[in-house]
Amino acid sequence: MSSAAIGQGVPLDGRGAHLIITVKEDARPLVRSPARVSLDLTDTIKLSQARRGDRGVIVQVGGHCHHKEHEVELERRLLELGFVEGAEVELLHEGLFGRDPIALKVDDMRVALRRREAASLIIRRVAA
Amino acid sequence: MDMALKTARVALVGNPNSGKTALFNALTGAHQKVANYAGVTVERKEGLIRAASGRTMSVLDLPGTYSLRARSPDEEVTRDAVLGRLAGETPPDVVVCVADATNLRLVLRLILELRAVGRPMVLALNMYDIAQRQGLRIDLETLSAELGVPIITTVATRKRGIEDLIAAVEAKVEAAAVEGENRWSSPDSAALRHAAREAERIMKACVRPPERPDTLTGKIDSVLLHPVAGMAILFVLLFVMFQAVFSWAAPLMDGIEGAIGWIGGLVAALIPDQGGGGLIQSLIVDGIISGVGSVLVFLPQILILFLFIIALEDFGYMARAAFLMDKIMGGAGLHGRAFIPLLSSFACAIPGIMAARVIDSRRDRLTTILVAPLMTCSARIPVYTLIIAAFIPSRTVWGVVNLQGLVMFGLYAAGIVSALIVSLLIRKVFWRGAVEPFMMELPTYRLPDPKSVAFNLWLRAKIFINRAGRIILPLVILLWVLATFPYPPENATLPAIDYSFAGMIGRALEPIFAPIGFNWQMVIALIPGMAAREVAVAALGTTYAIADAENATGLLASTLSAQWSLATALSFLAWYIFAPQCVATLGVVKRETNSTKWTWIMIGYMFGLAYLASFVTYHVAVALGGG
Numbered sequence: 210m211s212s213a214a215i216g217q218g219v220p221l222d223g224r225g226a227h228l229i230i231t232v233k234e235d236a237r238p239l240v241r242s243p244a245r246v247s248l249d250l251t252d253t254i255k256l257s258q259a260r261r262g263d264r265g266v267i268v269q270v271g272g273h274c275h276h277k278e279h280e281v282e283l284e285r286r287l288l289e290l291g292f293v294e295g296a297e298v299e300l301l302h303e304g305l306f307g308r309d310p311i312a313l314k315v316d317d318m319r320v321a322l323r324r325r326e327a328a329s330l331i332i333r334r335v336a337a
Numbered sequence: 338m339d340m341a342l343k344t345a346r347v348a349l350v351g352n353p354n355s356g357k358t359a360l361f362n363a364l365t366g367a368h369q370k371v372a373n374y375a376g377v378t379v380e381r382k383e384g385l386i387r388a389a390s391g392r393t394m395s396v397l398d399l400p401g402t403y404s405l406r407a408r409s410p411d412e413e414v415t416r417d418a419v420l421g422r423l424a425g426e427t428p429p430d431v432v433v434c435v436a437d438a439t440n441l442r443l444v445l446r447l448i449l450e451l452r453a454v455g456r457p458m459v460l461a462l463n464m465y466d467i468a469q470r471q472g473l474r475i476d477l478e479t480l481s482a483e484l485g486v487p488i489i490t491t492v493a494t495r496k497r498g499i500e501d502l503i504a505a506v507e508a509k510v511e512a513a514a515v516e517g518e519n520r521w522s523s524p525d526s527a528a529l530r531h532a533a534r535e536a537e538r539i540m541k542a543c544v545r546p547p548e549r550p551d552t553l554t555g556k557i558d559s560v561l562l563h564p565v566a567g568m569a570i571l572f573v574l575l576f577v578m579f580q581a582v583f584s585w586a587a588p589l590m591d592g593i594e595g596a597i598g599w600i601g602g603l604v605a606a607l608i609p610d611q612g613g614g615g616l617i618q619s620l621i622v623d624g625i626i627s628g629v630g631s632v633l634v635f636l637p638q639i640l641i642l643f644l645f646i647i648a649l650e651d652f653g654y655m656a657r658a659a660f661l662m663d664k665i666m667g668g669a670g671l672h673g674r675a676f677i678p679l680l681s682s683f684a685c686a687i688p689g690i691m692a693a694r695v696i697d698s699r700r701d702r703l704t705t706i707l708v709a710p711l712m713t714c715s716a717r718i719p720v721y722t723l724i725i726a727a728f729i730p731s732r733t734v735w736g737v738v739n740l741q742g743l744v745m746f747g748l749y750a751a752g753i754v755s756a757l758i759v760s761l762l763i764r765k766v767f768w769r770g771a772v773e774p775f776m777m778e779l780p781t782y783r784l785p786d787p788k789s790v791a792f793n794l795w796l797r798a799k800i801f802i803n804r805a806g807r808i809i810l811p812l813v814i815l816l817w818v819l820a821t822f823p824y825p826p827e828n829a830t831l832p833a834i835d836y837s838f839a840g841m842i843g844r845a846l847e848p849i850f851a852p853i854g855f856n857w858q859m860v861i862a863l864i865p866g867m868a869a870r871e872v873a874v875a876a877l878g879t880t881y882a883i884a885d886a887e888n889a890t891g892l893l894a895s896t897l898s899a900q901w902s903l904a905t906a907l908s909f910l911a912w913y914i915f916a917p918q919c920v921a922t923l924g925v926v927k928r929e930t931n932s933t934k935w936t937w938i939m940i941g942y943m944f945g946l947a948y949l950a951s952f953v954t955y956h957v958a959v960a961l962g963g964g
């Protein structure tokens with residue numbers, strides 16, 4: 210996976226169409242057709258693209274490129290704060306400006322994060 | 338055994354906000370700061386435990402951390418203490434891991450990491466009262482067996498489980514078993530994942546989810562973190578806080594002022610003012626009572642400010658405020674975690690600057706330190722209040738808002754806005770680094786305990802009065818000497834103070850300050866005022882008391898309003914928004930930045946801004962007819 214896709218995140222545009230998830234330069238097929246997604250309970254998105262009320266399970270923390278020191282460090286810090294594969298997350302609150310930062314429930318802990326960092330986390334959404 | 342002979346050393350380690358400091362206070366009787374957010378403790382604090390057995394042990398309170406892989410200066414303190422990395426220091430004999438029983442997952446992973454350090458360990462399962470209230474079932478035996486450490490349940494704030502904990506630590510000391518050598522090395526992400534899985538397994542095996550989970554925090558958050566309502570509440574809260582500092586304190590202040598005036602009158606009546614008596618009377622009445630008294634009057638205001646800050650800290654609001662302000666702070670180039678240090682600076686810049694240790698990036702930390710003294714600290718309150726009371730009419734505007742309180746709020750806002758602008762400039766001028774990650778735990782809300790709030794206020798009052806005695810009193814006596822001697826010549830035409838040393842110094846420096854509208858009495862007040870801001874008020878009190886001994890009403894505010902123009906008063910306020918009039922802060926900046934250069938840069942830019950702001954304020958005010 211390219212570092213650009215994970216580290217910098219994808220612009221948070223297309224509010225209405227947020228179910229169409231495109232992870233740029235990503236090797237894995239994450240593009241869903243809108244028709245399918247509304248029924249699909251297992252779509253994966255970057256946590257940075259989640260909206261208030263979204264729930265999911267973390268399926269990947271950090272990218273696979275380990276050549277950037279910054280990203281290696283970010284991955285470790287996320288892991289230490291409880292963002293591990295398998296953890297349940299729920300997006301509780303969004304900030305006023307650009308819906309950033311976000312307040313999350315991670316298992317039974319509450320954590321605030323910027324969407325920038327949340328871009329390093331991929332979740333599989335589950336219906337509320 | 339030699340372990341029993343030397344004082345055993347115990348270190349308290351754990352996640353942030355798990356109650357380490359509360360436990361430290363319970364163990365040692367200390368009064369270190371405890372509050373409901375992550376990152377309260379940023380330095381090591383040592384204390385003594387006296388066990389029932391008669392043994393004394395030394396205990397170390399450390400900053401909270403999620404891992405020994407320290408990233409920020411506060412976490413480095415913990416890492417170095419646990420690993421015994423400081424020069425001349427061995428690792429602690431026993432590590433007490435302090436865990437929040439209601440939030441175990443992350444600390445379990447930390448314990449697995451701590452085990453690799455190979456020190457004897459005891460787990461203090463703190464906040465057990467909350468765990469019980471929630472009906473959380475923890476299988477202590479299995480947990481203890483899984484982790485291989487004894488477990489003691491504690492309620493640090495109620496001092497429950499303390500004896501058991503001490504006994505468990507003593508047992509470890511007596512066993513004197515060094516449980517193995519240090520195998521710790523910085524874990525990589527694979528090791529972290531592995532440990533997290535192991536922690537999860539232990540969690541599943543030993544902890545059953547709470548029967549009555551806390552739902553209140555979620556409900557409160559849906560209001561306080563609401564994008565619009567939350568923001569509005571934050572601003573209303575700050576506004577009410579600064580208004581209250583002004584409005585609520587008035588009756589209490591009048592009382593103290595009356596009492597001080599009464600004492601002054603009493604002393605003046607008791608000591609004859611002939612011969613040597615006159616000199617002593619002047620020292621006590623003009624020097625000590627007018628000087629120190631003029632600062633003591635502000636005790637109620639300081640306490641009201643602290644009441645707000647302490648209540649918000651204990652409730653768990655600080656992290657929420659940081660969340661709400663993150664975008665604004667980020668826009669000004671400040672690190673997300675800079676908010677709490679800056680908010681702490683409303684009390685005093687020194688803890689604020691210390692709190693910047695939680696910021697990992699050195700540059701971001703430096704920026705925060707450089708702007709923290711711009712936040713309106715409580716030592717500015719006496720200066721602001723004095724000038725506002727003397728020059729701003731107490732009117733009600735817009736139906737409910739007190740005009741004096743509004744000006745006070747304006748001064749606070751000026752401090753905040755200038756801090757944001759300066760940090761933006763620092764970022765633009767000195768560096769344009771990458772944005773550092775922002776991650777912060779949002780603690781569970783807790784109702785502040787009235788008893789501990791009251792006790793903390795009492796501590797604050799003691800500190801304030803202590804300062805008045807230790808810093809202000811000697812300076813005021815010195816100033817009194819300078820303002821009294823030498824005596825004026827026989828044929829003097831001017832007031833006596835004009836011929837004194839203070840008069841000479843003031844007049845010599847007056848030309849520098851004349852362009853910003855300061856008279857020489859103010860210049861004299863600024864010099865001891867370098868020591869601490871509120872000293873300037875004491876110094877003005879003494880100077881005007883001596884200068885105008887006959888007509889002194891005892892009320893400094895009315896003296897000032899008769900002697901200063903509005904332009905001068907406003908210029909003085911502007912000066913105090915910016916000027917770095919506090920040696921203690923400068924000392925801490927030097928220590929925390931470990932750089933003389935940056936300390937001088939701070940002094941330079943703050944004095945520069947102060948002079949500029951006063952100059953502009955004075956001339957605009959004069960032009961508008963305030964001269």
Ligand SMILES: Nc1nc2c(ncn2[C@@H]2O[C@H](COP(=O)(O)OP(=O)(O)OP(=O)(O)O)[C@@H](O)[C@H]2O)c(=O)[nH]1
Pocket residue numbers: 351352353354355356357358359360370371372373374375376377378379399400401402463464465466467491492493494495651783
């Ligand atoms: N109910 C309850 N509250 C507790 C207990 N111990 C601590 N607290 C509260 O928990 C909060 C955190 O306590 P601290 O002692 O400051 O925590 P800390 O571990 O020193 O935190 P840092 O210094 O930030 O790492 C405070 O609001 C305490 O009043 C406990 O046993 N029961």
Ligand SMILES: [Mg+2]
Pocket residue numbers: 357358359370377378399400401
């Ligand atoms: Mg602490």
